[in-house]
Amino acid sequence: MSPWEKVKDAVMDALDVETFLVCSSEDEAVRAMRALMDAMGLGAADIVFLEMAGPGARVRARAYVHRPGDRYGWLGGEADGEAGNPGSA
Amino acid sequence: MGKRVILVPLDPVHDIGLKMIGRALSERGHETRLLQPDLSCEEIVGEISRYRCDYALVGRTLGYGVEEMLARLADLADAAGLRPKVKMVVGGMAIKPELAAELGYDAGFGPNTPVEEVVAYVEGRPYDPRGGVPPRSKPSLTRGYTYRFRNSEVEALLSGIVEEVVCWASGVTSPGVERARIRSRMFESRREGEGEEGLAREYERLCEPVVAESCRGAGVPKARAVTPSEKERLERRLLGRTKGETQLRHGRDKPLVFVQYGTGCPLMDVAHVEVAESWGADGVVHFDPSWAARREGLFRGLLAHEEDGSLITEENLRLVKSGLGDPTLWQVRAHRGLNTAETVVLAGECGADLTKINIAYGSLGGGTDPERLAADGVEAMRQAARYGMPFDVVTNEELCGVPAHKAFAGMLITAAVGIRLGGLPVLQPLFCRSPQVMLEGFMADNYVDFNAAKVLALRQILDAPIWPGAPIGFLTHTPDRVQASVTTALHACLASSLGVDAISISSADEAYSGGPISAASRVDTLRAVREGLRFFGRAGIEPTDRARLWASDIVEGIVSVLRDVARGGSFVGALYEGLLGSREEGAYPGRVGRGTVKKVRAG
Numbered sequence: 253m254s255p256w257e258k259v260k261d262a263v264m265d266a267l268d269v270e271t272f273l274v275c276s277s278e279d280e281a282v283r284a285m286r287a288l289m290d291a292m293g294l295g296a297a298d299i300v301f302l303e304m305a306g307p308g309a310r311v312r313a314r315a316y317v318h319r320p321g322d323r324y325g326w327l328g329g330e331a332d333g334e335a336g337n338p339g340s341a
Numbered sequence: 342m343g344k345r346v347i348l349v350p351l352d353p354v355h356d357i358g359l360k361m362i363g364r365a366l367s368e369r370g371h372e373t374r375l376l377q378p379d380l381s382c383e384e385i386v387g388e389i390s391r392y393r394c395d396y397a398l399v400g401r402t403l404g405y406g407v408e409e410m411l412a413r414l415a416d417l418a419d420a421a422g423l424r425p426k427v428k429m430v431v432g433g434m435a436i437k438p439e440l441a442a443e444l445g446y447d448a449g450f451g452p453n454t455p456v457e458e459v460v461a462y463v464e465g466r467p468y469d470p471r472g473g474v475p476p477r478s479k480p481s482l483t484r485g486y487t488y489r490f491r492n493s494e495v496e497a498l499l500s501g502i503v504e505e506v507v508c509w510a511s512g513v514t515s516p517g518v519e520r521a522r523i524r525s526r527m528f529e530s531r532r533e534g535e536g537e538e539g540l541a542r543e544y545e546r547l548c549e550p551v552v553a554e555s556c557r558g559a560g561v562p563k564a565r566a567v568t569p570s571e572k573e574r575l576e577r578r579l580l581g582r583t584k585g586e587t588q589l590r591h592g593r594d595k596p597l598v599f600v601q602y603g604t605g606c607p608l609m610d611v612a613h614v615e616v617a618e619s620w621g622a623d624g625v626v627h628f629d630p631s632w633a634a635r636r637e638g639l640f641r642g643l644l645a646h647e648e649d650g651s652l653i654t655e656e657n658l659r660l661v662k663s664g665l666g667d668p669t670l671w672q673v674r675a676h677r678g679l680n681t682a683e684t685v686v687l688a689g690e691c692g693a694d695l696t697k698i699n700i701a702y703g704s705l706g707g708g709t710d711p712e713r714l715a716a717d718g719v720e721a722m723r724q725a726a727r728y729g730m731p732f733d734v735v736t737n738e739e740l741c742g743v744p745a746h747k748a749f750a751g752m753l754i755t756a757a758v759g760i761r762l763g764g765l766p767v768l769q770p771l772f773c774r775s776p777q778v779m780l781e782g783f784m785a786d787n788y789v790d791f792n793a794a795k796v797l798a799l800r801q802i803l804d805a806p807i808w809p810g811a812p813i814g815f816l817t818h819t820p821d822r823v824q825a826s827v828t829t830a831l832h833a834c835l836a837s838s839l840g841v842d843a844i845s846i847s848s849a850d851e852a853y854s855g856g857p858i859s860a861a862s863r864v865d866t867l868r869a870v871r872e873g874l875r876f877f878g879r880a881g882i883e884p885t886d887r888a889r890l891w892a893s894d895i896v897e898g899i900v901s902v903l904r905d906v907a908r909g910g911s912f913v914g915a916l917y918e919g920l921l922g923s924r925e926e927g928a929y930p931g932r933v934g935r936g937t938v939k940k941v942r943a944g
Contacts, residue, residue: 264609264612264616264859264860264861265604265609265857265859265860266856266857266859266860266861268861298855298856300820300822300850300853300855301820301821301822301853303821312822314855314856314859316856318609319647319856319857320604320605320606320609320645320646320647320857321605321606321609321645321646321647322606323571324571324608324609326578327571327574327575327578327608328577328578329570329574
């Protein structure tokens with residue numbers, strides 16, 4: 253298991269990425285944030301919040317590592333052949 | 342015996358922490374000496390040597406060069422032969438205990454270390470984070486309240502309405518009422534070691550087919566069974582951990598802070614509840630899905646699904662209960678739907694401390710037929726009284742557009758019925774930016790006055806606990822977690838100023854609809870509330886005179902509605918006729934369960 257996979261297992265539910273993007277429109281901020289999340293391997297991300305003012309946008313994106321009902325990595329141990337989590341990052 | 346302690350600030354100015362420690366040590370009879378800031382390491386070692394101290398407490402706030410400086414100081418102290426005689430201790434914002442150990446210090450204290458912890462170290466005794474205060478015990482929301490009416494006209498009107506409701510309810514029954522009674526007998530049979538099978542078959546006959554099949558072990562649509570392995574691993578990984586003693590309030594006993602959970606999965610619920618408790622929540626509220634509340638009967642099994650709200654099953658409730666800390670209050674909602682009375686029985690049997698019942702909201706904003714919910718609601722209140730379980734009477738119909746005074750009239754009728762049946766109702770006004778508020782401009786200037794007016798109005802009427810919810814600040818949140826946390830904290834501070842008994846708070850995800858609420862967002866608002874309550878302490882927020890005027894208006898409005906209900910002679914009829922909230926205002930009598938109430942045969 254890679255270090256990234258190991259850390260992801262410890263995420264209780266959502267992984268938020270929050271930053272300030274220098275950009276000229278909300279659309280640009282959304283595109284940039286989605287690209288960033290994609291590049292981080294968090295493709296199924298959603299923009300939770302975005303506020304554009306002045307030089308850019310304050311933006312927060314979210315990917316769910318564990319959704320309710322998933323098999324949670326943080327439970328540890330073997331998952332006795334249970335299915336994975338197709339809907340999560 | 343007193344110790345000699347030298348206090349060594351390594352920064353040019355940041356020595357307040359050392360000063361506080363120095364004062365605490367002096368007060369306990371130790372001899373202390375505070376060095377001037379910004380001495381060189383050689384000068385410091387010279388001072389330590391001359392002072393002949395037992396301890397040298399070194400403080401460092403700034404992060405740059407900290408490792409090199411501390412290493413040098415330790416080396417020089419070694420070279421001067423001080424180490425066998427003097428315990429070298431380092432602490433401050435820039436310090437981590439691991440760093441102190443690595444550099445050979447006897448102890449290291451990181452940021453936010455309580456003064457008392459350092460004092461205990463110097464005195465060579467174990468540190469008690471509670472400072473001798475006994476562990477928290479489970480608080481009571483209703484203790485000390487008389488449930489006496491302070492407004493004689495309201496009391497007289499409610500007296501007549503309540504008699505009508507209780508009399509009407511004694512002559513009717515419903516599948517929900519019957520199931521509650523069967524459930525109750527099933528638990529009694531279990532306690533007495535008798536079989537439940539016969540009662541179980543009787544129960545299933547009163548359920549929808551899909552629920553009855555679940556009771557016989559079949560799967561549940563949209564849900565999956567939690568495996569024994571998952572349950573066992575949850576118990577191993579999470580349950581039984583120390584949750585800390587985080588205290589949200591500062592200088593006050595109220596309000597108790599409740600957090601709503603209902604992730605859809607009991608395993609995740611346990612995890613979220615553990616987070617909430619660890620960050621200071623006094624209580625948690627179980628949210629169930631609305632689709633399940635519209636089915637006759639409660640499912641069976643340890644069940645998870647991927648939608649909002651966690652299914653109310655005995656197994657789910659018992660798992661959540663197993664994770665709760667002893668002082669944590671636990672509420673299981675029963676306020677709307679076809680399983681209201683039965684949910685109260687289940688909650689009582691599973692060890693819940695509180696439940697939630699409101700006939701008016703459940704039938705005007707919750708989708709359940711008024712006649713059905715009146716029958717089930719009265720039974721629910723009887724059951725709640727039997728278990729000694731207080732219940733809040735929520736007024737969420739305000740969110741549909743019902744004016745506050747009408748919602749309060751419905752709440753007071755339900756509460757008065759509860760009192761009549763021996764129950765302990767808790768009044769739950771909304772702290773919210775409701776449609777009425779927006780249309781009338783009641784919060785054009787501030788969010789304080791109208792919310793305060795509601796509390797003042799209720800206090801003029803009845804001596805009962807008040808628990809604004811649910812959650813406080815409803816419709817003031819945005820998906821910005823800072824804004825959502827701040828508005829939650831400010832509403833909490835208003836509640837604290839008004840001296841209410843409890844509040845329900847949302848997470849910072851309250852206005853985010855793209856996915857489940859995250860654990861971190863729960864921490865956001867709990868942390869913000871703690872900061873807000875710390876800021877105000879015993880000081881408060883002062884409403885303007887407008888609050889008192891609005892409170893009088895609300896009381897007058899309540900009296901007017903109660904007169905209309907009393908004149909009509911039927912509480913259930915009043916619900917259908919719109920006296921407690923009309924279609925024009927956004928209240929629609931529900932249709933779920935219509936036609937299921939039957940008259941009880943005489944004899």
